Amino acid sequence: MSENGELAGYKGLALEVLQNIGAEIGDFIRVIKGGQVFEGILIPRSEYGDDKHVVIKLRSGYNIGVRLTPDAKVERVGRGEKPAFVAPPLPEQNPALPKVSIISTGGTIASRVDYRTGAVRPALTASDLYSVVPELADIARIDAQILFSLYSENITPAHWAEMAKTVAEKIAEGVDGVVIAHGTDTMGYSAAALSFALQNLPVPVIFVGSQRSADRPSSDAATNLTGAVLAAAKAPFAEVAVAMHETISDTAIVLHRGTKVRKCHTSRRDAFKSVNAKPLAKIVEKRVVMLAEDYKRRDPSRKLVVKPNFSGKVALIKFYPGMDPAIIDWHVDNGYKAIVLEGTGLGHVSNRLFQPIKRAIEKGVVVAMASQCIWGRVNMNVYDTGRDLLALGVTPLEDMLAETATVKLMWIFGQTDNPEEAKQLLKTNIAGEFSQRTLHEEMREDIKQ
Numbered sequence: 001m002s003e004n005g006e007l008a009g010y011k012g013l014a015l016e017v018l019q020n021i022g023a024e025i026g027d028f029i030r031v032i033k034g035g036q037v038f039e040g041i042l043i044p045r046s047e048y049g050d051d052k053h054v055v056i057k058l059r060s061g062y063n064i065g066v067r068l069t070p071d072a073k074v075e076r077v078g079r080g081e082k083p084a085f086v087a088p089p090l091p092e093q094n095p096a097l098p099k100v101s102i103i104s105t106g107g108t109i110a111s112r113v114d115y116r117t118g119a120v121r122p123a124l125t126a127s128d129l130y131s132v133v134p135e136l137a138d139i140a141r142i143d144a145q146i147l148f149s150l151y152s153e154n155i156t157p158a159h160w161a162e163m164a165k166t167v168a169e170k171i172a173e174g175v176d177g178v179v180i181a182h183g184t185d186t187m188g189y190s191a192a193a194l195s196f197a198l199q200n201l202p203v204p205v206i207f208v209g210s211q212r213s214a215d216r217p218s219s220d221a222a223t224n225l226t227g228a229v230l231a232a233a234k235a236p237f238a239e240v241a242v243a244m245h246e247t248i249s250d251t252a253i254v255l256h257r258g259t260k261v262r263k264c265h266t267s268r269r270d271a272f273k274s275v276n277a278k279p280l281a282k283i284v285e286k287r288v289v290m291l292a293e294d295y296k297r298r299d300p301s302r303k304l305v306v307k308p309n310f311s312g313k314v315a316l317i318k319f320y321p322g323m324d325p326a327i328i329d330w331h332v333d334n335g336y337k338a339i340v341l342e343g344t345g346l347g348h349v350s351n352r353l354f355q356p357i358k359r360a361i362e363k364g365v366v367v368a369m370a371s372q373c374i375w376g377r378v379n380m381n382v383y384d385t386g387r388d389l390l391a392l393g394v395t396p397l398e399d400m401l402a403e404t405a406t407v408k409l410m411w412i413f414g415q416t417d418n419p420e421e422a423k424q425l426l427k428t429n430i431a432g433e434f435s436q437r438t439l440h441e442e443m444r445e446d447i448k449q
């Protein structure tokens with residue numbers, strides 16, 4: 001998300017040319033080159049774009065990138081209206097409604113597209129939200145804040161710590177629930193991180209994202225956000241969850257437990273699935289219907305415990321045929337404290353990795369095994385390979401998602417440096433990250449869709 005003001009996304013040569021003619025986003029510009037004339041509104045560029053093109057919205061409505069060759073003549077032909085968004089006044093807040101705090105970290109859900117210029121801006125002041133999704137005013141009294149404006153692939157454990165602390169501040173102010181707007185790509189990781197960092201939660205903390213931006217007719221942004229606010233305001237559980245579409249249609253929003261959820265599709269609105277677990281709840285006709293039997297109940301008198309530290313020295317390594325065993329050695333030699341292996345099937349890696357794994361464990365590195373199958377439970381007692389790995393001291397991760405296990409180990413090594421204590425914590429179910437019984441039905445349901 002670009003934040004650099006009047007010429008968002010432009011840099012180098014293109015920025016220089018635009019500055020020389022005094023152009024700003026939204027102005028009408030003309031580029032004449034090679035006998036052709038391109039005229040239209042200057043629109044922002046992606047921050048990853050090169051420095052040699054300007055992007056113009058033509059009168060036809062199409063956007064075109066024009067390369068600034070040495071013969072190109074660029075001029076500003078008119079001042080455009082700035083892509084300023086004037087939000088309507090805040091609606092009357094109904095004092096009888098629950099209080100929900102929305103914290104925005106970025107991603108598609110937290111952006112608003114300016115239709116005229118194509119600019120994408122963070123849009124999470126309370127008044128922006130009410131103007132985009134006015135029905136929120138009937139559900140809760142909302143306060144909103146922008147914590148980050150990041151694509152979620154740029155979120156790090158340090159950001160998880162900031163999110164946890166901000167949620168804690170809001171809970172201390174007495175809100176009935178918190179919503180965190182987040183990019184979908186790594187939303188599962190952040191939800192797992194906060195599940196470990198926020199212990200003894202009194203109220204729900206609901207992550208929400210959207211797969212399709214608000215300018216597309218198929219957008220899921222408003223329905224997901226409404227569902228998330230409803231859950232934060234009214235759900236009977238006090239856990240970290242992810243609220244997204246249950247199916248590809250708009251029928252229901254489903255709430256997945258933060259430690260059991262994974263993005264399983266690149267673009268579908270029902271991309272998020274609970275893996276090896278039932279979803280916590282779903283929202284049907286504005287009511288939160290619980291699906292899980294075992295959950296932590298909402299209790300505003302409970303005292304939140306915040307443990308926001310994470311270690312960056314934990315690696316998630318997917319095994320593949322022919323993998324170079326030196327990859328394990330590299331992590332050991334570079335001070336990694338834990339390695340989550342995403343092994344094949346029931347929890348296997350090639351015997352060529354045994355020696356470096358043995359060395360890692362002898363040096364105090366915690367080596368744990370999840371399965372790249374995603375669904376099902378690791379069982380390292382069935383084949384020799386698994387038994388040999390257990391004998392080396394590899395910790396099996398039951399039916400935990402590899403991503404959740406990685407986040408959990410990052411969190412564990414934010415609390416302790418002792419590998420034995422770390423292993424004990426890894427085997428303790430802290431936030432519903434593993435279960436005793438594997439649910440085969442859920443997998444079949446997901447495959448059917």
Ligand code: GLU
Nearest residue numbers: 107108151152183184185
């Ligand atoms: N890849 C970005 C992200 O995860 C944008 C897409 C989205 O919001 O889902 O933040």
